Amino acid sequence: xxxxxxxxxxxxxxxxxxxxxxxxxxxxxxxxxxxxxxxxxxxxxxxxxxxxxxxxxxxxxxxxxxxxxxxxxxxxxxxxxxxxxxxxxxxxxxxxxxxxxxxxxxxxxxxxxxxxxxxxxxxxxxxxxxxxxxxxxxxxxxxxxxxxxxxxxxxxxxxxxxxxxxxxxxxxxxxxxxxxxxxxxxxxxxxxxxxxxxxxxxxxxxxxxxxxxxxxxxxxxxxxxxxxxxxxxxxxxxxxxxxxxxxxxxxxxxxxxxxxxx
Amino acid sequence: xxxxxxxxxxxxxxxxxxxxxxxxxxxxxxxxxxxxxxxxxxxxxxxxxxxxxxxxxxxxxxxxxxxxxxxxxxxxxxxxxxxxxxxxxxxxxxxxxxxxxxxxxxxxxxxxxxxxxxxxxxxxxxxxxxxxxxxxxxxxxxxxxxxxxxxxxxxxxxxxxxxxxxxxxxxxxxxxxxxxxxxxxxxxxxxxxxxxxxxxxxxxxxxxxxxxxxxxxxxxxxxxxxxxxxxxxxxxxxxxxxxxxxxxxxxxxxxxxxxxxxxxxxxxxxxxxxxxxxxxxxxxxxxxxxxxxxxxxxxxxxxxxxxxxxxxxxxxxxxxxxxxxxxxxxxxxxxxxxxxxxxxxxxxxxxxxxxxxxxxxxxxxxxxxxxxxxxxxxxxxxxxxxxxxxx
Ligand SMILES: Cc1cc2nc3c(=O)[nH]c(=O)nc-3n(C[C@H](O)[C@H](O)[C@H](O)COP(=O)(O)OP(=O)(O)OC[C@H]3O[C@@H](n4cnc5c(N)ncnc54)[C@H](O)[C@@H]3O)c2cc1C
Numbered sequence: 051x052x053x054x055x056x057x058x059x060x061x062x063x064x065x066x067x068x069x070x071x072x073x074x075x076x077x078x079x080x081x082x083x084x085x086x087x088x089x090x091x092x093x094x095x096x097x098x099x100x101x102x103x104x105x106x107x108x109x110x111x112x113x114x115x116x117x118x119x120x121x122x123x124x125x126x127x128x129x130x131x132x133x134x135x136x137x138x139x140x141x142x143x144x145x146x147x148x149x150x151x152x153x154x155x156x157x158x159x160x161x162x163x164x165x166x167x168x169x170x171x172x173x174x175x176x177x178x179x180x181x182x183x184x185x186x187x188x189x190x191x192x193x194x195x196x197x198x199x200x201x202x203x204x205x206x207x208x209x210x211x212x213x214x215x216x217x218x219x220x221x222x223x224x225x226x227x228x229x230x231x232x233x234x235x236x237x238x239x240x241x242x243x244x245x246x247x248x249x250x251x252x253x254x255x256x257x258x259x260x261x262x263x264x265x266x267x268x269x270x271x272x273x274x275x276x277x278x279x280x281x282x283x284x285x286x287x288x289x290x291x292x293x294x295x296x297x298x299x300x301x302x303x304x305x306x307x308x309x310x311x312x
Numbered sequence: 313x314x315x316x317x318x319x320x321x322x323x324x325x326x327x328x329x330x331x332x333x334x335x336x337x338x339x340x341x342x343x344x345x346x347x348x349x350x351x352x353x354x355x356x357x358x359x360x361x362x363x364x365x366x367x368x369x370x371x372x373x374x375x376x377x378x379x380x381x382x383x384x385x386x387x388x389x390x391x392x393x394x395x396x397x398x399x400x401x402x403x404x405x406x407x408x409x410x411x412x413x414x415x416x417x418x419x420x421x422x423x424x425x426x427x428x429x430x431x432x433x434x435x436x437x438x439x440x441x442x443x444x445x446x447x448x449x450x451x452x453x454x455x456x457x458x459x460x461x462x463x464x465x466x467x468x469x470x471x472x473x474x475x476x477x478x479x480x481x482x483x484x485x486x487x488x489x490x491x492x493x494x495x496x497x498x499x500x501x502x503x504x505x506x507x508x509x510x511x512x513x514x515x516x517x518x519x520x521x522x523x524x525x526x527x528x529x530x531x532x533x534x535x536x537x538x539x540x541x542x543x544x545x546x547x548x549x550x551x552x553x554x555x556x557x558x559x560x561x562x563x564x565x566x567x568x569x570x571x572x573x574x575x576x577x578x579x580x581x582x583x584x585x586x587x588x589x590x591x592x593x594x595x596x597x598x599x600x601x602x603x604x605x606x607x608x609x610x611x612x613x614x615x616x617x618x619x620x621x622x623x624x625x626x627x628x629x630x631x632x633x634x635x636x637x638x639x640x641x642x643x644x645x646x647x648x649x650x651x652x653x654x655x656x657x658x659x660x661x662x663x664x665x666x667x668x669x670x671x672x673x674x675x676x677x678x679x680x681x682x683x684x685x686x687x688x689x690x691x692x693x694x695x696x697x698x699x700x701x702x703x
Contacts, residue, residue: 236362237330237333237334237337237359237363238330239362239363239364240326240327240330240363240364240365240377241364242364243326
């Protein structure tokens with residue numbers, strides 16, 4: 051089996067500040083990490099590899115040269131091969147152009163049976179790239195997967211909902227976006243870290259993957275950011291205490307009725 | 313935090329960072345539960361194996377990563393111990409069980425038994441103590457009688473760490489009862505050998521996650537090929553093992569004491585009485601200063617002993633005994649003081665220091681009690697100064 055895991059390098063914080071003038075993320079001084087949900091996708095791939103000997107796990111990322119760091123982290127944990135898609139032509143790509151670019155790189159590889167993604171990236175939070183790549187590749191996609199079993203050329207996947215889950219039979223090749231609940235990501239091994247240290251990662255250009263320049267970068271991206279803003283923090287609400295429960299209950303019921311909530 | 317420069321190798325520093333992160337993220341969240349339930353940390357050890365951390369003391373030719381530097385393994389033990397010595401002893405007992413093989417076994421035996429230990433696929437244990445032979449280990453009564461190409465073992469081992477969980481046991485038994493300690497031999501016994509059974513897991517004061525069990529041998533036939541060295545050399549392997557393993561106990565003590573110190577200082581900064589943090593009282597900050605000084609002294613002695621062994625020191629039993637006795641006494645004092653710094657809260661199970669204090673006690677007992685360590689140091693002094701006097 052060949053499993054491709056698409057990962058992204060993201061700033062390590064859930065409170066990235068936004069520059070109100072340019073509407074862009076302020077990344078200065080923020081450490082870069084492997085997107086946490088992608089860790090679950092990688093772990094799913096590595097567990098499948100343990101269960102199905104001979105499986106090859108390739109980790110793919112698109113990003114600046116520093117994004118090689120997340121690929122090294124992946125090698126430390128047991129990835130067999132890595133691809134760094136890195137070219138000025140990709141700069142400014144939105145989820146549509148990114149999905150296209152990633153799909154061209156995947157087409158260049160030996161045929162993939164599974165293409166895994168994290169549920170979403172913690173910086174953009176769109177959750178669009180996984181399904182987007184699947185679309186470009188013309189393969190089925192199961193989003194929000196928490197479990198997978200592969201046998202007889204198909205996958206049985208559990209897809210989570212707020213109130214339950216679906217068990218789906220999916221033909222291979224297919225794409226999955228993976229939830230945090232799926233597993234506990236392993237830490238890098240000593241030998242893996244050593245191998246990663248020695249690794250020299252040569253970037254793959256747009257030309258090398260045969261991507262159509264008209265579909266790349268800022269100009270090819272249909273998304274226009276109108277406004278980015280930090281939502282106002284939730285206010286504390288009202289708190290009543292110190293009176294008889296019956297009195298408090300009456301007051302609550304009155305308020306709910308007044309606001310037409312009941 | 314500021315630290316002394318012990319000249320640690322790049323590998324040792326890498327291991328320290330790896331194990332520190334592992335202990336914080338994987339062990340800390342479950343240590344109280346492991347202590348309460350006494351569950352063996354199977355998952356944690358499996359993960360350490362996958363991270364290539366179970367073979368730090370085993371040479372590359374036998375599947376490990378050891379290349380003459382014992383510090384990475386020692387530091388792995390120390391870092392696990394900062395968070396939980398119930399876990400760290402379960403990890404370190406593999407090395408204790410493997411040491412007689414590393415020290416005394418043939419190349420063929422090493423090739424057979426060490427690689428699965430290095431990969432973490434199998435675990436080991438060291439079986440010397442018996443109900444009637446503790447400090448006086450030379451008086452063990454388990455027997456091994458040669459029968460064709462087998463030895464038949466009969467007897468009971470007591471309080472064996474990793475007992476029941478381990479796959480490979482180094483077991484000491486008497487092959488010639490007329491020769492005392494010189495009649496003891498060491499055998500490699502695999503779990504599942506007919507006639508080899510386990511008693512129940514002991515219910516202990518501390519290190520409750522670790523498994524301590526009885527090993528029962530009833531006409532247990534062990535291949536003669538599993539004898540380490542020649543007949544009668546067992547006690548030598550037993551003692552040589554302790555010389556290299558005692559600094560490991562010291563590393564547990566240093567880690568545990570460091571963990572207690574960390575907790576105590578952080579607490580003293582946030583707990584306020586009389587309108588100020590308790591650390592602002594000289595009486596308390598001097599206590600913390602003494603605790604920190606003791607921890608660093610214990611670490612320095614332990615590292616110096618191990619680095620000296622790595623550099624080819626010949627006579628080091630005295631120093632191994634010194635770091636074990638000193639560091640374990642420090643661990644007992646520092647964990648007790650940490651409870652004192654926490655006051656009543658320290659006595660409660662909601663906080664980690666009462667567990668640390670309970671855990672510390674074992675360090676003064678196993679791998680030779682601290683009385684026995686002082687005996688070893690005293691005997692060495694008597695011998696060394698005797699030689700000077702004669703000159
Ligand atoms: C949790 C736990 C795990 C253990 N794990 C292992 C293991 O993996 N493998 C193994 O082989 N053993 C193991 N042991 C056994 C341990 O090494 C012994 O308990 C220890 O050596 C002391 O023996 P004892 O308990 O029989 O005490 P005793 O020898 O009966 O000693 C009782 C007291 O008398 C003192 N004493 C005895 N002789 C002298 C003397 N000559 N001078 C001064 N004082 C003396 C001792 O210091 C002690 O204070 C373990 C023990 C425990 C509790």
